[in-house]
Each structure stands twice: as structure tokens, then as C-alpha cells.
Amino acid sequence: MIVPVILSGGSGTRLWPLSRQNRPKQFLALVGDSTLFQQTVERTAKLNDAAAPIVVCSEDHRFTVAEQLQDLGIKGASILLEPSPRNTAPAIALAAMHALAADANAVLLVLPADHLIGKESSFVSAVSRATPLADDGWLVTFGIRPEAPETGFGYIRRDRALSDAGFTVGSFVEKPDMDTARRYVESGEYDWNSGMFLFSAARYLEELKAHSPDIHAASQAVFQTAHGDLDFVRFDKAAMDAVPDNSIDYAVMEKTDRAAVVPVSCAWSDIGSWSALWEASDKDTDGNVTDGDVIALDTRNTLVRTHARHLVATIGLDDVVIIATPDATLVAARDKVQDVKKLVDRLKKDGRSEHLAHREVYRPWGSYDSIDMGERFQVKRIVVKPGSVLSLQMHHHRAEHWIVVSGTAEVTCGEKVFLLTENQSTYIPLGVTHRLRNVGKVPLELIEVQSGSYLGEDDIVRFEDIYGRA
Numbered sequence: 001m002i003v004p005v006i007l008s009g010g011s012g013t014r015l016w017p018l019s020r021q022n023r024p025k026q027f028l029a030l031v032g033d034s035t036l037f038q039q040t041v042e043r044t045a046k047l048n049d050a051a052a053p054i055v056v057c058s059e060d061h062r063f064t065v066a067e068q069l070q071d072l073g074i075k076g077a078s079i080l081l082e083p084s085p086r087n088t089a090p091a092i093a094l095a096a097m098h099a100l101a102a103d104a105n106a107v108l109l110v111l112p113a114d115h116l117i118g119k120e121s122s123f124v125s126a127v128s129r130a131t132p133l134a135d136d137g138w139l140v141t142f143g144i145r146p147e148a149p150e151t152g153f154g155y156i157r158r159d160r161a162l163s164d165a166g167f168t169v170g171s172f173v174e175k176p177d178m179d180t181a182r183r184y185v186e187s188g189e190y191d192w193n194s195g196m197f198l199f200s201a202a203r204y205l206e207e208l209k210a211h212s213p214d215i216h217a218a219s220q221a222v223f224q225t226a227h228g229d230l231d232f233v234r235f236d237k238a239a240m241d242a243v244p245d246n247s248i249d250y251a252v253m254e255k256t257d258r259a260a261v262v263p264v265s266c267a268w269s270d271i272g273s274w275s276a277l278w279e280a281s282d283k284d285t286d287g288n289v290t291d292g293d294v295i296a297l298d299t300r301n302t303l304v305r306t307h308a309r310h311l312v313a314t315i316g317l318d319d320v321v322i323i324a325t326p327d328a329t330l331v332a333a334r335d336k337v338q339d340v341k342k343l344v345d346r347l348k349k350d351g352r353s354e355h356l357a358h359r360e361v362y363r364p365w366g367s368y369d370s371i372d373m374g375e376r377f378q379v380k381r382i383v384v385k386p387g388s389v390l391s392l393q394m395h396h397h398r399a400e401h402w403i404v405v406s407g408t409a410e411v412t413c414g415e416k417v418f419l420l421t422e423n424q425s426t427y428i429p430l431g432v433t434h435r436l437r438n439v440g441k442v443p444l445e446l447i448e449v450q451s452g453s454y455l456g457e458d459d460i461v462r463f464e465d466i467y468g469r470a
Contacts, residue, residue: 001051002131003106003201004044005095008037008057008065008113009085013344013355014273014337017328018305022357026114027064030277037113038068044109046124051106052076054098055113056091059083062232063364063467081229083237088195089251090243093208093219096201098226098233107134108204110197110248116280118267126264129165130198138260139199139207140166141253143191145265149181152272152338154193154249156261166262172254191263195270197248204252211255218243230468274321274330274337278303292324301334326359326369364467365390366443378455382436384409384444389437391465398452398459400428402436407444410437433463 012025019025026037034042044050052074057065059081069077080094092110099106109127117123123142130140143156152175159170172193176184184190209216222243225236253259269280281289281303288296292306295313299320306312306324314322319334332340347355360369365388372379384390384407392412402411403425411418411426412435419439420426428434430452438444462470 001049001103001106002044002047002109002127002198003051003099003103004041004047004053005092005099005108005110006037006040006044006053006055006113007088007091007110008055008061009082009091010112010114012114014340015271015277016340016344016355017325017330018323020355020358022060023064023362024061024114025271026112027061027068030271031116031281034072035068036116036271037065038072039117040111040113040115041069041072041074043117043120043123044111046120047109047127050109051103052078054078054080054095056080056082056095058085059234064362066231067364078233079231080233081235083235083240085245086240086243087245088248089208089212089215089246090219090222090240092197092248093205093216094223094235096204097219097223099201100205104202106201107131108197108199108201110199112195112270114271115194115196116267116269116271118269118280120266122264122266123268126262126266127198130260130262133162133165133260133262134198134200134203137200137203138162138258139204139253139256140197140260140262141169142194142196142198143261143263144194144268145263146185146190146192149178149185150192151175151178151181152276153270155181155184155190156193157190158261158263162260166260169253169259169261172249191261192268193249194268197253203258207252207256207258212244212246212251215244215246215251274303274323274332274340275334278321278334303334328354364388366438368448373455376451376453376455378450380448380450382444382446382448384436384438384446386438386441386443389466390435391460391462391467391469392433392435393460393462394431394433395452395459396431396461397454398450399430400434401449401451402426402428403447403449405445405447407438407442407446408440409444409446410439411435412437435464 012019015025027035029035055065133140155173157170158167160168222235222239225239226233269276271277278289283289287301289303293311294304297315299314299317302317302320304322312324321332321334323330344355366384369381404420409420414432
């Protein structure tokens with residue numbers, strides 16, 4: 001069976017302000033109603049004899065991954081948590097070891113979680129054609145047939161033909177300048193490097209051990225620390241920190257003599273920038289792509305996305321990107337969006353928080369939106385999913401007022417446990433242990449007003465928590 005390995009550790013900084021550290025682009029619905037991560041998982045389900053996926057992600061995104069898998073009805077998936085990011089070579093090694101523990105003949109289909117594929121049937125066909133090569137011990141990568149010269153991707157030069165399926169890899173080349181990219185495309189010998197792979201789990205570890213023995217040994221040491229936590233597999237952070245940081249391309253694929261490439265045309269995009277999203281999206285007669293409440297007058301070839309209850313109106317624009325979120329708005333020329341990463345670096349340098357989290361923050365029990373704040377107060381809109389419960393907790397520096405807008409809340413406040421319904425409220429004094437539970441069958445919505453000398457999220461002492469955070 002083919003075991004899909006979904007690599008979900010990217011940060012997607014070039015899609016700021018929509019993509020942020022706590023919810024990067026793979027977990028956003030950028031094209032269609034489902035997220036890029038969910039589309040990747042659904043794509044693997046169309047393969048013949050595909051097993052449940054192995055997802056490798058950061059600890060911060062574990063509940064997002066679990067919830068999005070649950071929304072798809074996926075059962076039996078393994079979620080491996082990286083305590084620190086060490087690039088793709090170690091991540092795939094841990095997935096390979098995990099797969100081999102269940103099946104000595106496991107074949108891994110390694111997929112980044114943030115890619116868009118418009119022609120899924122072509123992709124499924126390419127995997128089918130590549131499978132005999134993987135069975136013969138080749139480490140297969142999928143080369144995207146270039147539609148035009150592109151300087152944002154690495155390239156793969158095809159060499160000797162291997163049956164009708166693919167070719168040996170002549171060389172991997174870094175992102176070229178435009179003149180070089182044109183020569184690559186005109187030669188007909190080069191494909192874009194997609195970062196997607198198919199190979200036997202055992203063969204990958206053999207090649208990793210042969211060409212990057214330090215990564216192989218350190219990854220083995222990490223895997224020995226594996227232990228279950230709820231629905232997740234955790235590893236020791238100190239052991240993970242000792243693993244060399246390297247990609248599969250540098251650690252294995254550029255060194256092995258068993259690299260093969262299977263070309264495929266499947267309307268592929270890595271959605272690496274706002275211009276890439278514009279190119280991959282359906283456009284109106286003026287070449288515009290809009291999402292949300294947008295009025296565009298005398299506007300062409302422009303991407304506009306806005307959030308709920310916020311109108312964006314444009315006049316006389318061409319080739320512009322406008323992305324509006326509740327706490328930040330990006331306005332950029334469409335040919336300058338590769339510099340968004342520099343803007344994010346500036347936010348980090350200035351000590352700002354807009355690159356870390358949205359105003360609306362998702363939690364395993366639901367979400368909260370910080371709708372207003374001042375020096376000694378903060379107002380949040382809190383939504384708790386049916387049957388969900390927050391941790392039993394207390395705060396050293398703030399008191400809270402809760403007003404129920406809809407639904408039914410079970411409130412623990414000190415020794416008291418009582419119900420609140422619509423238009424009812426309660427007060428949680430500073431230092432008092434409390435808990436909130438949705439005992440109804442519809443989402444519980446309430447307004448929380450915090451007041452105190454310090455209102456940071458780290459002023460939470462958890463005593464009990466069903467999500468393992470106590």
C-alpha cells in the first residue's frame with residue numbers, strides 16, 4: 001500500500017497577512033471551500049490502495065490538523081509532532097520509521113500540504129506510473145512540465161529514459177535567472193522541482209544512511225523517544241534539536257544515483273505568493289480575483305480579499321494585490337509580492353505580533369476574537385463548539401465578565417457549578433478557579449470582558465485539561 005506522508009510544517013510568510021505563524025497557508029481555504037491541507041489529503045484518497053496518511057506538523061498546529069482531518073471524516077491517520085523544525089530530510093525519516101513499524105514494505109508518497117493541483121486525475125495517473133519505479137528501488141520525484149519560464153522554482157534536468165514512466169535525474173538546479181529559465185524551457189529537458197516524492201520507506205532510509213549518516217543516526221535517536229499523547233505522536237525536543245537541519249534534496253536526492261523523475265502536467269502551483277494565487281484562481285472579465293465584500297470600479301488584473309463585514313472598494317487600479325484582515329491590510333503591486341517576506345521580517349525586527357497570530361485565534365474547543373482592547377481591558381467574542389470544554393484554570397492578574405449571546409453554558413466558578421443561557425451573565429473574580437463548558441447542541445457564543453493589570457494569554461494556570469495542556 002502507498003502511505004501518504006503530508007508535510008505540514010511550512011510557515012507561508014509570503015501570504016501574509018492571511019497566512020501567519022499560528023495558522024499558515026496550508027490550513028487556509030485559499031481556492032475553494034476546503035483548505036490546501038484538506039485538498040492534499042482528499043487527493044491521496046483517490047489513489048488505489050492508499051493507507052491512512054501520516055501527517056508531520058508542529059506542536060502548535062496539532063489541533064488544527066486533527067480538526068481538519070475530522071472534518072473530512074479521515075480515520076486512522078498518524079500525526080507526528082515535530083518539537084522543533086529540522087527541514088524535510090529528518091521529517092521524512094521519522095515518517096518512514098513510523099510507517100515501517102506497521103509495514104516493512106511501506107511505499108511513501110511524500111506531499112507538501114500547501115500545494116494546489118487543478119488536474120487531480122493527471123496527478124493520480126503519474127503516481128500510478130511512478131509506482132513500478134519505486135518498487136524497483138528508485139527514489140522518484142515528480143517534475144512539473146513548465147508552462148513558462150519561472151524564476152521562483154528549482155528545476156530538474158531529465159536524463160536517460162526509464163521505460164515509458166520516467167527518466168533518471170541528470171541534475172537538480174537552483175532557481176535560475178530569467179534568461180536561464182528561458183533556456184531550460186526551450187530545451188525541453190527540464191521540469192520544475194515540485195518537492196513531491198514516491199519511494200520505499202526502507203530505501204529512503206538506506207540512501208539517507210549512505211549519504212547523510214549524521215541525519216540518519218540523529219533521526220533514529222529521535223524516533224526512539226516516540227510516545228503517544230492523545231491522538232498524537234510526540235518526540236523529545238532535546239533529541240530533535242540535535243538533528244542536522246537539511247532538506248531531502250541536499251541530503252539525499254542530489255547525492256544518490258537512484259533518483260528518477262516522472263514528468264506530469266497537472267495544473268500545479270505551490271501558491272508561493274499572492275501573484276501565484278491570482279494566476280491559479282478564476283478571474284472575472286477584467287482579470288480580477290475577488291473574495292468577500294468587494295466593489296471594483298475601473299480595476300483590472302487585481303486580487304482583492306477581505307474579511308467578514310468589511311467592504312473594500314477600488315477605483316482605477318491595475319495589477320494590484322489588496323488583502324484585508326481585521327488587524328492588518330496589505331496593498332502591493334502584483335509584481336512586488338515576493339517582497340512580502342521582507343515585510344514579515346520587518347514586523348519581527350520591530351517586535352510586533354501581527355506575523356504571529358490573527359485577531360481571531362482557533363483552539364481545540366472553538367475560537368476567540370479580540371474585538372477591542374485598551375491599557376487595562378480586553379473584549380473577546382468566544383465561540384465554544386457543542387460538547388467542548390475549556391480547561392479548569394485561574395488567572396493571577398485579571399478578572400472576567402461573561403455574557404452569553406446564544407447557547408447554553410455550564411460555568412464552574414470556585415465551588416459553584418451553574419448554567420447560563422442567552423442574555424445571562426456572570427463574574428469570575430481574579431484568582432478564582434473556573435471553567436466553561438458547552439452543554440448544548442449548538443455553538444455557545446459569549447462576550448468576555450477582561451480587566452486587570454496584565455491581560456496576556458500566558459496568565460493562565462491550568463489544573464485540568466482534556467487536550468493535555470495542563
